[in-house]
Amino acid sequence: MSDSTEGNGKREQLVVERVPKALLVGGRWRPASDGREYEVEDPSTARSLCAVPDAGAEDAKAAMDAAAAAQEGWAATAPRERGEILRRAFELIVERQEELALLMTLEMGKPVAESRSEVLYAAEFFRWFSEEAVRIEGDWRTAPDGNGRIWVMRRPVGPALLITPWNFPMAMGTRKIGPAVAAGCTMIVKPAHQTPLSMLALAEILGQSGLPDGVLNVLTTSRPAEISDPLTEDPRLRKLSFTGSTAVGRKLIELSARQVLRTSMELGGNAPLIVCRDADLEKAVEGAAIAKMRNIGEACTAANRIYVHSDLAEAFTGRLAEKLGSMVVGRGTEPGTQVGPLIDGAGLDKVDRLVQDAVSAGARAVTGGAPLSDRPGYFYPPTVLADVPTDAAMLREEIFGPVAPVVTFEDDDEAIRLANDTEFGLVGYVFTESLRRGIRYAEELETGMLGLNKGVVSTPAAPFGGVKQSGTGREGGAVGIDEYLEIKYVAVDV
Structure with missing residues (x-):
């Protein structure tokens, strides 16, 4: 083995070792409740990179408890502060572009040059939504008959389940997390089981950027049904955003109907x-x-x-x-x-x-x-x-x-x-x-x-989404934050 090859191998090992191999629940990194783990594979060698916790139903409940407990305080946080957290995270991602790109390549396989591009693309969603956080609009007008006022406000939807795919493991995370943070929603994120490391690294960066405990919770798992089923049945969950296949999206829409959840579905393409x-x-x-x-x-x-x-x-x-x-x-x-x-x-x-x-x-x-x-x-x-x-x-x-x-x-x-x-x-x-x-x-x-x-x-500056069975809702652009906001109308007697 050449010195160069050996040096590259050590660098790859260090990048993987730096990432927390744990679930993030309520601000604490911890193992799965039942101690289970699964292996993350390097697709270029078919060899294991590391093991991460394999979360189950008990972990889902704990994450939901944490997100629900943090929701009221997070919704009351000043929009400027929410935006500043995203801005700080944007700067840290850009600063760590090289190590994040290498990590992404190791778990997903794309060339490092493309991974570098994705890291910057991912960071841009945080910069974009840091600016949108302070632009959440409402409306105040005189009723047409002159009797009273019409007041329209926008409020956070509430705790959200965000399910991300393996092909863009960081950018699909920031495209969902960015507007949720900007709108004042707490989150439970389930990354694809093939590529959990980029999301774990991203979660660590958000914590370092000042995101309060419980606002973002991350569950890595190879048994997704044990996570999605109890979460979508929990009345405290109010939003589901999924990127993945149309077949899985249909099943999640069915599950979402039980609690009439707000859904965003970015599904298959042709x-x-x-x-x-x-x-x-x-x-x-x-x-x-x-x-x-x-x-x-x-x-x-x-x-x-x-x-x-x-x-x-x-x-x-x-x-x-x-x-x-x-x-x-x-x-x-x-x-x-x-x-x-x-x-x-x-x-x-x-x-x-x-x-x-x-x-x-x-x-x-x-x-x-x-x-x-x-x-x-x-x-x-x-x-x-x-x-x-x-x-x-x-x-x-x-x-x-x-x-x-x-x-x-x-x-x-x-x-x-x-x-x-x-x-x-x-x-x-x-x-x-x-x-x-x-x-x-x-x-x-x-x-x-x-x-x-x-x-x-x-x-990030344009709305992303499809029609027919390619999904519902839009991510990114000026409308991306709308998916995480409810409209409330107040009839005012003056």
Whole structure:
């Protein structure tokens, strides 16, 4: 082993060791009530990084007790102070960017360069909502008949359960925690079992930034039903925010109905990317590569179906295959790596199943097309498929991997029909040099977001969310804090 390799290994170990391996309940770091733990895996090696507590029902009750006890005092805290806590946390995250990025790469697999970007993206949600905390608006007006006044105020919803995914383990946390803190809500956060370390590090930073005990409680677990079931049945819980699959989201919505909880659901996607006949080809290829390969393709915003006008299909497919095929696959901590491993064996098997299904139905692999078996971990190469039939399973399911299926179309009507032929509606992408055509697509595509000549739409300053079975509610932007506020109307007799 070289000195460099040994040094990197020690640095990785130190970064993991620094993170608390405990549940955070009422301001105290502690083990699970029954002492259970589970292993956190490095997807690039399939080896264990560490063990964390495996919380159960008793831990959920304790976290709910802590959140409920802290709610009244936290709601009464001055908005400026809530904002300053977020601002201090923003600064600490930026200061610790390198170690947080390495930690994220170790537990999730994405290249360190992408992890650095996510850390800064995550921090921006805290900066954004630190400014929104002091801008919670109300209304005061004379009643139309002149008899009295109409007073409208906004108050915190109350204790919230926040369930975050593994693909953006820090940013999806700050996107939920930021508005909850700004609005005056206490929280119980359950991170994905594959990637708990980024959330534990984030919780520690918030404590160091002055967040009072009990406002944020973190439960790591490999048995989520033992957490979600008792919490959603507890009348003290008033809000549920979930990012993840539509299948799990449906179950959580059913559970939420028992207590008529406020819900925010950011669910699955099946994003179409449309390259019109008049598109700038280079811009379209670059945008498609970004929209497809961000986060190794493991993103709900990833381009899942690429529709290209038949006049451009051959040139576009060739250039995209050349670009993706030249990307360096490797462990995310290795210099020069552009494509890391998938999250786990199940993710790898799903991607390969969808590719083989398409190929057996007539699709052609221009580049990639099979798992990389020459190394440990869960690696799949960037893959471009041409001649994908419209009934291929990958055009119905989220691929969640580095696979770009290309389908041709003849006119705008056909492209819009194909793009809308899905139960999902999170985001879409359109490449065209025509303003008129761009406006038509923006109005007729059934999505909550659209990238017009852009391969990335996400920003803390804009509302993020979808339509149809891609979810309800919006995160980020000026409306993001609304999900954590109730409207109260007071009729005033004067």
